[in-house]
Amino acid sequence: MELASPSFPLSGRRIVLGITGSIAAYKSATLARELKRRGAQVRVVMTAGATEFITPLTMATLIDRPVHSDFTEDEHAGVWTNHVELGIWGDLIVVAPATANTLAAMVHGQCENLLQAVLLSARCPVAVAPAMDLDMFTHASTQDNLRVLEERGVDIVDPGTGPLASGLVGKGRMAEPEDIADRVEAHFQKTLPWSGKQVLITAGPTHEPLDAVRFLGNRSSGKMGFALASAFADQGALVTLVVGPVNLPTPERVHRRIDISTAVDMNEAVQSCWASMDFGVACAAVSDFRPAQTSDIKWHRADMPETIALKENPDILRGMGQSKTDAQRLVGFALETDEGLDSAKAKLARKNLDAIVLNTLQDDGAGFAVDTNKVTVLDASGRTVEFDLQAKDELAQKLVDLWRTTLIP
Ligand SMILES: Cc1cc2nc3c(=O)[nH]c(=O)nc-3n(C[C@H](O)[C@H](O)[C@H](O)COP(=O)(O)O)c2cc1C
Incomplete structure (x- = not known):
């Protein structure tokens, strides 16, 4: 008799991980690895800003497939990244870290980069893990944007409080990758009729x-x-x-x-x-x-x-x-x-x-x-x-x- 497979709670779940231009982008590497470790299939979409903080090569190596960051993959050959396909492929999109800029773009339905286009085409639920300096986070614009997104059903993974990259101390640190992965797991558990059985x-x-x-x-x-x-x-x-x-x-x-x-x-x-x-x-x-x-x-x-x-x-x-x-x-x-x-x-x-x-x-x-x-x-x-x-x-x-x-x- 053969006993197989330890616990892979995210086994077969398809997660699009969106990464935006925050210093916290380095934590996305741990998050991608954690999601994969729990059994998820992960695809990564990075904004241009994100690639300033962590290389696509790092992310591609961790998820074992190329990452997407541009609308076009080879401009001259007319090869483009199918944002609609990515939006439909995912069971969940997690934007972590989510910058103030991307949150604002989501509220207004902007479509200026690949990640924004994927978010606009998505049929699946979306979660965001904001990361920014405390004044940016507490600013009325950001708070209004988060409220609107929450009202639309976006799951907001609250940032933590502590020392920030700016040297200030306060709320704005992106939630820890393990906590975000737990939230992803909880999402799948609560949304499905046989969850927990x-x-x-x-x-x-x-x-x-x-x-x-x-x-x-x-x-x-x-x-x-x-x-x-x-x-x-x-x-x-x-x-x-x-x-x-x-x-x-x-x-x-x-x-x-x-x-x-x-x-x-x-x-x-x-x-x-x-x-x-x-x-x-x-x-x-x-x-x-x-x-x-x-x-x-x-x-x-x-x-x-x-x-x-x-x-x-x-x-x-x-x-x-x-x-x-x-x-x-x-x-x-x-x-x-x-x-x-x-x-x-x-x-x-x-x-x-x-x-x-x-x-x-x-x-x-x-x-x-x-x-x-x-x-x-x-x-x-x-x-x-x-x-x-x-x-x-x-x-x-x-x-x-x-x-x-x-x-x-
Ligand atoms: C060193 C550095 C750190 C930054 N960190 C953050 C951050 O933590 N959160 C944030 O909202 N914006 C941050 N920004 C600003 C964003 O990178 C900027 O708004 C950018 O346009 C975001 O684009 P994106 O949302 O398309 O990635 C930072 C900029 C720099 C230069």
Whole structure:
């Protein structure tokens, strides 16, 4: 069993870091590194003023990609930086440090440099960390500008008080990079519907060994479970994905992936973390049985057994249902080859689930290995919701939204 990835709370989050012409720009290097350390993807846009204080080369080295500072990258070749693309790419824009000048430009919608153009095109939230001398900071213009920006929803990371570059002492020092990074984390936690919820998802098949090279398995591709993991993580959940042998990359933002092979391993992995979860989705196609005896070497034709005895595997879902607390919610999947509705209803009750997702192999385009699915969701209160055939990614988003409104108090 492989335990992966420590905590990357900003995993997959896209942050545009705007740097303006303040002496505090040297702290932006630490901020960029801190955001990256926490898992964020970072792009940097610097004003001309900023490049006087810290070199684009320093920032490019830290974020491992070129920084943007001009509208045009190669004037003669007609190559330009797509400010609209940058504004749309980001999940959040952080301007740190933010000069009095840039704050004023933001208030008035000026578009005189690349950063201002990105800010005007942005569809995502914006945070600013002002940095300036205390008289500039307390000046009515700056205070008015900050008030207007705050009213428009810009998150103002208040400057600290202390010795300033001018030699004066007072309020105006840019907040510390770690504090700004904490604020960025808090932003993502409070804005998303599943923020703060721990979600466990099982996905894929299990492989039950027969001999050194052969196994009993099934055709589950893991696609539905991975689509769900991605949708939950996008909605702010801290996702732990316990996954059988599949050939899929870990979705962005997924907090932890545990790779297992057999049902016994999956049971062990689930047992180790289920108690600390708020929500569980058992999507894996776990083999109900395994060969009673296995061989460490490959069976040759001559020593093939005539019959293979099977042994029952642990019922992972039932174990989760039995130990479920009042605060936890549990959803199971049922794949039926026949009608299935009655059998899904029975499974819902028998395994103490809050909802069950039924898909039948009778529907074209539904089930294993395909990119689409058609499901019916039944819940413990008797509600039934049918979803048309659609891409597993789209369906996953709808299921995650449904459970947020119907299963989470
Ligand atoms: C040494 C030096 C330090 C400066 N520090 C600051 C500062 O901390 N905050 C500020 O608002 N402006 C500061 N300025 C002024 C800005 O660099 C100036 O207003 C510039 O036009 C800002 O442009 P930008 O907002 O496009 O980066 C400083 C200027 C110099 C020369």
